[in-house]
Amino acid sequence: MNYNWDWGVLFREPYLDWLISGFLWTISVSLAAWILAFTLGSIVGIARTVDNDWARGIATCYVETFRNIPLLVQMFLWYFVFPELLPYDAGMWVKRELPMPEFTTAVVCLGLYTASRVAEQVRAGIEAIGQGQRNAGLAIGLTPAQVYRYVLLPVSYRIIIPPLTSEFLTIFKNSSVALTIGVLETTAQARQIEEYTFQGFEAFTAATLLYIVVTSVVMLLMKLIEGRVRIPGMISLGAK
Amino acid sequence: MIKKISLVAMGATLLVTAATSVYAEGSMVLDRIKERGTINMGHRESSVPFSYIGNDGKPQGYSIDLCMKFVDAIKAEIEMPDLKINLVPVTSQTRIALMANGTIDLECGSTTNNLTRQKQVDYLPTTFITGTKIASKKGSGITEIEDLEGKTVALSLGTTNEKAIKRVAEANGINIKTLMVKDHPQGWLSVETGRADAYASDDVLLYGLVSKSKNPADFQVTGRFLSFDPYGIMVPQNDSLYRRLGTATLADMMRSGEIHKIYDKWFNPGPTGINMPMSDTLRTAFEIQALPH
Numbered sequence: 422m423n424y425n426w427d428w429g430v431l432f433r434e435p436y437l438d439w440l441i442s443g444f445l446w447t448i449s450v451s452l453a454a455w456i457l458a459f460t461l462g463s464i465v466g467i468a469r470t471v472d473n474d475w476a477r478g479i480a481t482c483y484v485e486t487f488r489n490i491p492l493l494v495q496m497f498l499w500y501f502v503f504p505e506l507l508p509y510d511a512g513m514w515v516k517r518e519l520p521m522p523e524f525t526t527a528v529v530c531l532g533l534y535t536a537s538r539v540a541e542q543v544r545a546g547i548e549a550i551g552q553g554q555r556n557a558g559l560a561i562g563l564t565p566a567q568v569y570r571y572v573l574l575p576v577s578y579r580i581i582i583p584p585l586t587s588e589f590l591t592i593f594k595n596s597s598v599a600l601t602i603g604v605l606e607t608t609a610q611a612r613q614i615e616e617y618t619f620q621g622f623e624a625f626t627a628a629t630l631l632y633i634v635v636t637s638v639v640m641l642l643m644k645l646i647e648g649r650v651r652i653p654g655m656i657s658l659g660a661k
Numbered sequence: 662m663i664k665k666i667s668l669v670a671m672g673a674t675l676l677v678t679a680a681t682s683v684y685a686e687g688s689m690v691l692d693r694i695k696e697r698g699t700i701n702m703g704h705r706e707s708s709v710p711f712s713y714i715g716n717d718g719k720p721q722g723y724s725i726d727l728c729m730k731f732v733d734a735i736k737a738e739i740e741m742p743d744l745k746i747n748l749v750p751v752t753s754q755t756r757i758a759l760m761a762n763g764t765i766d767l768e769c770g771s772t773t774n775n776l777t778r779q780k781q782v783d784y785l786p787t788t789f790i791t792g793t794k795i796a797s798k799k800g801s802g803i804t805e806i807e808d809l810e811g812k813t814v815a816l817s818l819g820t821t822n823e824k825a826i827k828r829v830a831e832a833n834g835i836n837i838k839t840l841m842v843k844d845h846p847q848g849w850l851s852v853e854t855g856r857a858d859a860y861a862s863d864d865v866l867l868y869g870l871v872s873k874s875k876n877p878a879d880f881q882v883t884g885r886f887l888s889f890d891p892y893g894i895m896v897p898q899n900d901s902l903y904r905r906l907g908t909a910t911l912a913d914m915m916r917s918g919e920i921h922k923i924y925d926k927w928f929n930p931g932p933t934g935i936n937m938p939m940s941d942t943l944r945t946a947f948e949i950q951a952l953p954h
Contacts (some may be wrong), residue, residue, distance in 0.1 A: 423897050424761035425780055449765035501850055516856040517813070523841070600818070609818060610755055616819030619757045620783040 428618045431627050437651050440624075443610030444631050450527050450596045450606060455589060457532030467569060480540065487537035492530075492598050499530040500602040527599035535592050542584045546577030560563025565613050580652055581655060586643040590636045667870070688902035690766055691739055699745040700732055703765035703895075706750055707845070709869040710769040710927045710935060711789070711892070720748055720769075723927040727788055727911065728769035728894060729919070734910040753819070757781055758899055767907070768895035769863035771866070773821050783900075785886055785907040786950040788920070790943045792886030793825040794864040796852065796871060803859055804833060804883040813838040815848040815857035825888035828859045845870060852880075865937060872934050891946075915951035 430436055468480035487495070500523075519525055550573055558568035600609035611628035615621035623651040694700050704720040705712040715721040736744045749765050756772065759765045760782055774784040795814070797803040803812070806829055816823040816839050823841075830837045840857045842848040849870045851857040860867070867882045874880060894911075896904050914920040921939065930936040 422762055423899065425778070425898075501847075501854065501856075504856070505854060506931075513855065516854065522856075601847075602842045603818070603843070605818075605841060613819045615757070616753060617777065617824070619778045621754070621757055622761075 424496055424622065426623070427618075427620050428623055429617050430614070430623055436509045436614050436618070436624075438629070439605075439610040439613060440607070440627055443605060443607040443628075446524075446604055446606040446634075447593065447596050448633070448635065450524065450531065450599055450604060453528045454531035454535060454596070455592050457528065458535035458588070458592065461532065461536040462539025463543050466540035467547070467574075469540065470547045471545045472565065484537045484540050487534050488541070492534050492595055493532055493601060496527070496530050496598055496601050500526050523599070523603045526602055527596070527604045531595060531599065532591065533586060535595070538588055538591075539585070542581045542588065543577065545584075546581035547573050549580055552575055576655075577651075579652065579655075581649045582643060582650075586640065586647075589643065593639065594632065594633055687800040687907075688900050689773050690825040690897055690900045691735065691906075693737045693763070694735065694744070694766055696742060698741065698769075699747045700729060700735060701747045701749050701765045703749050703751040703756060703759060703768040704730070705752070705771070708771040708866075709807040709873070710933055712769050720750075722769075723923060724769040724771065724788070724892075724894065726923045726926070727914075728767060730893070731767065731785075731907050731910045734906055738906055756895065760895060763897070766897070770890055770895075771863075772895050773890040774893040781898065782895050783898050783904050784895055785904065786911045786915075787891040787893050787946050788911065789865070790891040790940065790946060791865045791890045791892065793822040793861055793888040793890070794867055794882055794886065795861050795884045796849075796867040796880055796882045797859040798852065799879055799881050801858060806830065806837075806884060806887060807833065809837045809859060810835055811838075812858040813840050813856070815840045815842050815851040815860045816878070817842055817844060817848050817862060821888055821890055822861050822863065822864065825915045829887050849874065861887070865935070868935050868937060869933060872936075881947060909954075912950060912952045915947040916953075920947060 431440065431634075464478045465483055469484070470478065504515040506512075507515060516522070538660045554572050554576075555568055558572040559565070563571065596604075596606055597608040599606055600612070605613070607628045611621075611624040614624035618624075681693055704725060706714050706720075708724075710722050711724040712720060714724040722849070723734065725887055732744070732746060734740055742888070749757055749759065751768060751770070756765075756768050756770065760768060771789075772778075772784075774787065795803060795806065795809070802808060809830075810836065814826060816826060818841055823839075826837070826839070829835075840851060842851055845862065845866060847859075848860040852860045853874070862870075862871075862884070864882060868928065871877050871880045871882060896907060911920070914923075924939055924943075928937045929939070
């Protein structure tokens, strides 16, 4: 190995600032996208289980579309192709006037993509409970909405905490794809430092550590939530 | 006890002498090329017309031709006429790592030689000189960087051009919106679709992008040079014998004028119609670098 190690580069200006700003962008993109993914994913996931053909059909189409196109391609489509499909003025508005265009596009794209995956887990959680409780709820006179609110969802969300944790972790890692449309997040900044200083190994080590830190925090947080909300005695609720 | 110490000292001296003599006589890179029987040549895939994949699927270009001359010199030096050439595709992200870990023995692309990068690698003499310029749509009223006041310019992540635009804009108090893109095709797409007013890059690459666009007549490359980017073939660090062989090869070509022929083959007008006659600066650079034996 013919390489001059220089760890100091990580603490030198402006490279330290770049890493910090990259880290903050990673967090902002991921959290904003997660809020969108969780909300929309829940709605779509529930829609896939309701007793309405239209709602189920639309939700299924959504999931299959967004789940089956590579994220990298979706990023490109949202950023470069979507504005061209709009009427000229609206397209120009998206291209020129939209506040923080890269950030907004990345959040929308990553959020919609992850929503399709969250939706599948919400559906799996609801279906795991089985038809019996739904029928029992309806039999005692609850409306379908009440059955979801008081019977199905409280249990199904608890069941899907472990796979949701994975999705939450994945969104942080997937946020690096946003660099392809110019969001200067952690990976982009590591590349940037590599190009400026040719000290790529140091820069990517730093990026790796930052990802490990943020995912560790998420895992810890989800573990806490899981423990806090579990219902004693219920099967498949991550016995401690 | 004293005996022991002196023995150790003797051993150490021997080791040091052995190590020094290997370095003094041989070259680490040439040794490993000879041992493997192959030379690993790093090349780019879309640096037109320096190093890119041609229609036949093989890497070609100005830098590739120059590198082949260097490879011929290596063959003669290590007396291996049937040395195999192993072509390794590299990107701007992988070139340094692959050179540092010994995967590639030389990089033939469009890499700017600068002092920061020389902490990590060495370069052969300058074979091309370019700098940052601005490409925009004709009729946009943009010629110099000053005309970009309040407008959006696309910049490729991590390029020397990005640094140059930001530095000049800051120094002159020009307020420019920047749009970061991941590579040249996306930067160009931004200008074509109107997301950005201009794209800043090395002028030679901009001419290449214009020549390959759908309507080359709609675009212009304008302005003064905003940075100085000399390109060089990249070689591993700390191997002066190997580097000297490359320097001598290039110096010979500069002295004999052979490099002018290769230049014209790729740039004047070149297979992609880039149409860039040799600049006076580059002509002078070749004259200065044509060291005598």
